[in-house]
Amino acid sequence: MQEISFCLRVGHLLFYSMSDSNSTEFTNPTTFILQGIPGLEAAHVWISIPFCTMYAIAILGNFTILFIVKREPSLHLPMYYFLCMLAITDLVLSTSILPKMLSIFWFYSREINFSACLTQMYFILSFFVIESGILVAMAFDRYVAICDPLRHSTILTNHVVAKIGLTVVLRGVMLVLPYPFLARRWPYCRTNIIPNTYCEHIALVKLACADISLSSYYSLSVAFLVIGMDVFFIAVSYTQILRAIFSLPRKDARLKTFGTCSSHLCVILASYIPHLFATFTQRFGHNVALYLRVLMANMYFLVPPMLNPIIYGAKTQQIWDRLLQLFTHKGT
Template sequence: MKETPLCLSVGHLLSYSMSDSNTTNFTNPSTFILLGIPGLEAAHIWISIPFCTMYAIAILGNFTILFIVKRELSLHGPMYYFLCMLAVTDLVQSTSIQPKSLSIFWFNSREINFSACLTQMYFVLSFSVMHSGILVAMAFDRYVAICDPLRHSTTLTNTVMAKISLAVVLRGIMLILPYPFLARRWPYCRTNIIPHTYCEHIAVVKLACADISINSYYSLSVAFLVIGTDVFFIAVSYIHILRAIFSLPTKDARLKTLGTCGSHLCVILASYIPHLFSALMQRFGHNVALHFHVLMANMHLLVPPILNPIIYGVRTQQIRDKLLQLFTHKGT
């Protein structure tokens, strides 16, 4: 079945946007109009149920991780500090998009201020880069812990941890800083309707009546630089880790050591696979329905914040034991 053109799918909102935001002959509009999930407007209330549930699980799970690590002195180590950083990035990413998405679903609150839209875009992208950088730091921690365990405490000191954390944060801040400035410079003279639940970068700049090649090139460059570099370093770390594991004398020792990396490997897969699938579909899925694009763009930001605390809570014995002690103590 032939896909309905975007101009037709949003036609029922044109009169609304023109009266409220003066969509003709404007530059840098004061507001954008977020459609939510185009074509599925009638089902917004039902769609909000899984979205709200996933957001609640992400908030509860990641705050639980932060609370347990802060409360238990035995968990004050490099791996758990990086896990806390991962939890913070998950919380910021989820909170950057979900409250607005739910307000669209529940209250039909579609307007978003132009500056707020660019701010949302910046937070989503910068914390995505930070998230990827934290996974690299965690891979380095596993590499030192398994390949050179006697020097783990002297290699990953508090000073080194602080420098790694600062580098991860600064990389996310600096690489994404051009995005909102590039988006702000374009004239938006056709429409201010964004067919999305949040201010996704490409969805916003596609509305500009100008050549946005620089945005596309810069976006691709950052994606290849960040994902390519991070995946390379993670792969190199795990090649050395696997070599060290398979050189252990007994099968039990190999399985036990490999188990310490299991949580991190699951988190890597949960983070990169949805993102890769969404990126490939955005670039090559031109015949895919628009609402499916939007749903996938949301899923790659929603799924990791849910799975990360669950994976570490289930697979990491120290966290699982402390969590059970917490609930047992409360029960008594």
């Protein structure tokens, strides 16, 4: 009986030490596995075709905007400076996810280093906040141009535009800085599989075997602070703009003035609506199929960057004219 008792105690100790070693080995894994689009793994190659097409259009369109504004001195105005900032932000956002997404779809390269995962998450979140700030700056530019046109050039000087741009960038950098630090401090011992094509913040911290309330509350606070305040300022700006437009005596003048800010309104809708839908389905849409939530989250990073240069190119006469001149000169 003593021998049996001794053997049981030794076996218990061996089992305990092995399980403890395994959990210690798995805590804070060096790599995570990006699953891609769960449930649609067989169609990954086909899904990559429209995604790759949208990315190519986004790259071509945004670089065209940057090239035209740089080459044309008449476009060196606050509105186009902000448009260039938006184009750069869209390029960074789409490039942050698509190369890794294609490596998953084409080469089954699903592993991502923990530090690289946190870096990708940081770039995605910070540049989303930066893009939101740029949309507010563009709304302010339209407000001054329509409601106080005589003082537009004196209010929005190059120096002021540079200050606004720096403030927008610093806000995005500083507000998102706690995200990776908080995510790194949690112990990860459940699984290292992320059901997405990129390191989405909530999907990552949900893998932690700890109370992640701090990360969750901070994420919600920043989302409501950024989206709430930015949408509020945009709404106030456009309320004043619409009041100024409807006070114009002639109908053709009202239409022409409204046309100057219609492209910005379209860009706002293209940017905020997909993001809000993706955010709400990710957090609260538990009845929505996982593959639909992941698809929506990925579409947000490709559709607005693709649409923004098309919207501005089609609706802004100066950009359209300059683009036609470039093709005309090349043709002759």
